[in-house]
Amino acid sequence: xxxxxxxxxxxxxxxxxxxxxxxxxxxxxxxxxxxxxxxxxxxxxxxxxxxxxxxxxxxxxxxxxxxxxxxxxxxxxxxxxxxxxxxxxxxxxxxxxxxxxxxxxxxxxxxxxxxxxxxxxxxxxxxxxxxxxxxxxxxxxxxxxxxxxxxxxxxxxxxxxxxxxxxxxxxxxxxxxxxxxxxxxxxxxxxxxxxxxxxxxxxxxxxxxxxxxxxxxxxxxxxxxxxxxxxxxxxxxxxxxxxxxxxxxxxxxxxxxxxxxxxxxxxxxxxxxxxxxxxxxxxxxxxxxxxxxxxxxxxxxxxxxxxxxxxxxxxxxxxxxxxxxxxxxxxxxxxxxxxxxxxxxxxxxxxxxxxxxxxxxxxxxxxxxxxxxxxxxxxxxxxxxxxxxxxxxxxxxxxxxxxxxxxxxxxxxxxxxxxxxxxxxxxxxxxxxx
Ligand code: 9WN
Numbered sequence: 001x002x003x004x005x006x007x008x009x010x011x012x013x014x015x016x017x018x019x020x021x022x023x024x025x026x027x028x029x030x031x032x033x034x035x036x037x038x039x040x041x042x043x044x045x046x047x048x049x050x051x052x053x054x055x056x057x058x059x060x061x062x063x064x065x066x067x068x069x070x071x072x073x074x075x076x077x078x079x080x081x082x083x084x085x086x087x088x089x090x091x092x093x094x095x096x097x098x099x100x101x102x103x104x105x106x107x108x109x110x111x112x113x114x115x116x117x118x119x120x121x122x123x124x125x126x127x128x129x130x131x132x133x134x135x136x137x138x139x140x141x142x143x144x145x146x147x148x149x150x151x152x153x154x155x156x157x158x159x160x161x162x163x164x165x166x167x168x169x170x171x172x173x174x175x176x177x178x179x180x181x182x183x184x185x186x187x188x189x190x191x192x193x194x195x196x197x198x199x200x201x202x203x204x205x206x207x208x209x210x211x212x213x214x215x216x217x218x219x220x221x222x223x224x225x226x227x228x229x230x231x232x233x234x235x236x237x238x239x240x241x242x243x244x245x246x247x248x249x250x251x252x253x254x255x256x257x258x259x260x261x262x263x264x265x266x267x268x269x270x271x272x273x274x275x276x277x278x279x280x281x282x283x284x285x286x287x288x289x290x291x292x293x294x295x296x297x298x299x300x301x302x303x304x305x306x307x308x309x310x311x312x313x314x315x316x317x318x319x320x321x322x323x324x325x326x327x328x329x330x331x332x333x334x335x336x337x338x339x340x341x342x343x344x345x346x347x348x349x350x351x352x353x354x355x356x357x358x359x360x361x362x363x364x365x366x367x368x369x370x371x372x373x374x375x376x377x378x379x380x381x382x383x384x385x386x387x388x389x390x391x392x393x394x395x396x397x398x399x400x401x402x403x404x405x406x407x408x409x410x411x412x413x414x415x416x417x418x419x420x421x422x423x424x425x426x427x428x429x430x431x432x433x434x
Pocket of ligand 1: 165170
């Protein structure tokens with residue numbers, strides 16, 4: 001185990017960019033700073049290099065916009081090895097975008113709140129870490145305020161995402177139902193991801209047409225939240241995204257209580273109560289026994305099971321009975337002896353593809369959340385299985401981006417896919433091993 005951990009440390013150190021103070025998710029494939037990657041990477045660094053963990057978060061928060069928004073990619077360099085880059089996204093169109101950094105005009109799951117609490121938990125020098133938190137926490141709070149003010153048009157306590165890249169689960173089969181409602185033009189562009197990674201492991205060209213078209217609509221309106229809410233063909237309440245916000249709310253409450261800021265605690269508690277209530281009444285599907293996405297544009301639930309369906313466990317959202325139901329569905333459909341936990345999409349569905357990105361493979365970040373959530377609800381043995389499965393696939397294959405969920409594929413040959421030496425796979429392994 002020590003050897004595996006040392007390899008993980010090496011991955012993180014080699015993806016670290018000291019001049020600016022951030023980590024790339026993976027060499028070549030992802031050459032900039034990504035929002036949720038950065039947060040998860042900081043958890044790994046906190047175990048062996050607190051200075052880097054703190055700088056990672058500081059650089060991320062430095063790119064915050066005047067309205068509290070934090071972008072999904074911050075373009076620290078001019079490299080054109082990633083598409084679409086800064087010239088396509090044109091974040092300058094938004095009047096309050098960062099003057100210092102070019103970025104995208106979309107966001108990603110808001111992990112920063114719980115990352116601050118994790119860093120505090122891991123820290124051996126709590127006083128100094130609390131000082132760091134005191135310096136940074138208001139920016140995270142401002143980000144949550146942005147979400148509740150601008151991303152919740154019906155004032156439900158549930159925030160929307162307007163792009164599949166905001167979900168972090170880019171080409172999930174769940175989005176197929178939304179693509180069916182659209183007919184974007186055929187774009188001409190040069191894909192860069194498929195020069196780094198086998199095309200069979202990445203989204204299709206036609207899927208990219210949809211991705212670009214949604215951005216074009218947002219750009220036409222200078223990334224105005226109001227206009228996006230009115231016009232974007234993609235407008236979804238995502239259980240994973242909202243779980244991240246709710247988990248982060250709770251962490252901010254815990255940390256502000258330590259810092260004695262009662263005003264912020266009381267506002268956060270108001271958001272939190274409403275969010276959890278709506279989440280449970282709107283996103284739980286009784287028949288499926290788990291949480292699902294809601295398509296706000298077309299006012300319909302998207303009734304599919306994915307690893308996101310179980311992520312509310314990490315945020316303490318389900319009551320005991322619902323937690324029991326989630327675990328049963330997960331074990332029955334995703335947890336057979338021939339499978340590694342936890343496939344990113346329902347293995348019993350005809351849309352399942354265990355090799356293709358978010359259409360089936362196992363991802364370390366979701367496993368890390370499930371492990372922690374299952375433990376909190378008292379499912380110690382199943383949590384342990386998730387942990388051991390994660391360690392085993394990393395040991396067998398290396399620090400890939402995602403992994404085949406079928407055990408037989410790991411016997412001989414490569415069953416790790418996408419980018420290699422991938423930062424959050426390494427960072428979260430370090431945390432799992434502690
Ligand atoms: C688009 C960086 C990111 C992750 C996402 C993952 C993938 C990007 C892409 O890589 O998305 O954001 O170009 O495919 O899906 O979750 O944050 O690691």
